[in-house]
Amino acid sequence: MNDNLAEPSVPPKLVWITTPDNYDPHLQERLRRKGSERVDTLRAAGFDVRIAHSCDIVPVWNGSPRLLWEKEDLLAEYAGFLVTSWSWDPAIIRHIEAITRTIRASDCVLLTDGTRDPEVLGLDKLAMYHHAAAQGVPVPPTVSVPFGRYARRALEAVRTELPAGPYVVKPRSMAMGFGVLKADTSQHLSSTIDLLTPGGLGCLIQPHVPNDGDVRVYVHEGKVIAALLREPAGKSYLANVSRGGSGSGYEPPADVVESSERLARSLESDYLCVDWLLTGDGHVFNEWMTVSAAYEDLPEPDRRRVADALVQYIRGRLDEGARRPL
Structure with a gap:
């Protein structure tokens, strides 16, 4: 003990x-x-x-x-x-x-x-896409940008692997919409890469998919307990509430419920928040987070249900850790 x-x-x-x-x-x-x-x-x-x-x-x-x-x-x-x-x-x-x-x-x-192999699957979006795709979950085609003076080599991969622009460029390991840029043309994309790569964060390029916002699905102990629809304001391309978007309750379709629960099981996660892009072709996986993910914009009673689940999860982890042998 x-x-x-x-x-x-x-x-x-x-x-x-x-x-x-x-x-x-x-x-x-x-x-x-x-x-x-x-x-x-x-x-x-x-x-x-x-x-x-x-x-x-x-x-x-x-x-x-x-x-x-x-x-x-x-x-x-x-x-x-x-x-x-x-x-x-x-x-x-x-x-x-x-x-x-x-x-x-x-x-x-x-x-x-909160996930199996948190060093790899905790923040790295590229690792998330590889893992989610292996679970049969729809993910966006993605190009990872090389470092420094080799960064522009990603442009040829974009031409061959992604549909024509516009594009979204995002850091591989960030949150809250930080550093997410929309590039409308190949020239915009090239300049965006030039500006981002010296920062050393590493970035990804994906097609910009017209969407009606994104959906955050909350999974606790293997079951979906709530979902939040986040919608961008006006012509904005980011739906994050912290970036001016709005949040409301949402009833996810059965396939999103099943996929979110499947991801949680595959990650051995008892508390997982899965974000999905809401596109004309259906829901496409975007990323996941664990206990850091916001739930405060949920309406009641979902807000209280998720807060209670978070408290229960934390108590369970503390009790489990206390029982570990020294």
């Missing part, structure tokens, strides 16, 4: 590691003033939630894995960790990798590891 398991009377500990450098400082100040509904929900469920910034954490090995935060080792007591693991800055990503790998080496639980 894990000796760090708290007594039943002590609230279970959660540490949420965020990266404020991902956001404009003014947004960070608004979040500080207004708080976070997600954090409030977890605290109301009885968790002792703490917020730490990744820039303030130093991963260490000294007889055991340690995460030094000011004068404290965050791994000294048994806890669950939620880590915002994406960033536009490759140097930040490398630091976050050091944090998550240190947590995995400890007796604590990395709650954002």
Whole structure:
């Protein structure tokens, strides 16, 4: 048994590691003033939630894995960790990798590891497409852009492998619509590649498919429990609510329900949020996320159902981790 398991009377500990450098400082100040509904929900469920910034954490090995935060080792007591693991800055990503790998080496639980092989299938959209296609799920044709001075070699692959433009260019490992660009012509595409590749994130090119938005399907313990339709505003091409889109409840068709549940089973994930593009040819897989995915724009009672499922999932992961032998 894990000796760090708290007594039943002590609230279970959660540490949420965020990266404020991902956001404009003014947004960070608004979040500080207004708080976070997600954090409030977890605290109301009885968790002792703490917020730490990744820039303030130093991963260490000294007889055991340690995460030094000011004068404290965050791994000294048994806890669950939620880590915002994406960033536009490759140097930040490398630091976050050091944090998550240190947590995995400890007796604590990395709650954002919600899939089989999270190092590969947690954020990398190209890996997601390969995996989803192997499960018989429809995915968009995709070209991955080589690095540096070789990046333009992707243009020939686009000409032979993708339909004529427009195109969508997106980072391989990002979230919330960051860095997603629409290129209407081959010249636009070439210039977009020229601008993106020096950043070192790696990017993908796909055909821009006219769509009525996207659908996020929430799967808990193998069953779809809710779905959110996100629609772009006006002539926008991004449906993310954080980018001006709107959210509403949605009843997914049977094939999307079955495919979402099949993906969750294949990933050994008890809590998975699967995003689908809503196109004229049906639903096409876009990406998945685990506990970091937003649910706050769902209408009631779906919103409460998903929040309760998230709390149940976190409790289950903490209980499972506590039962692991040392």
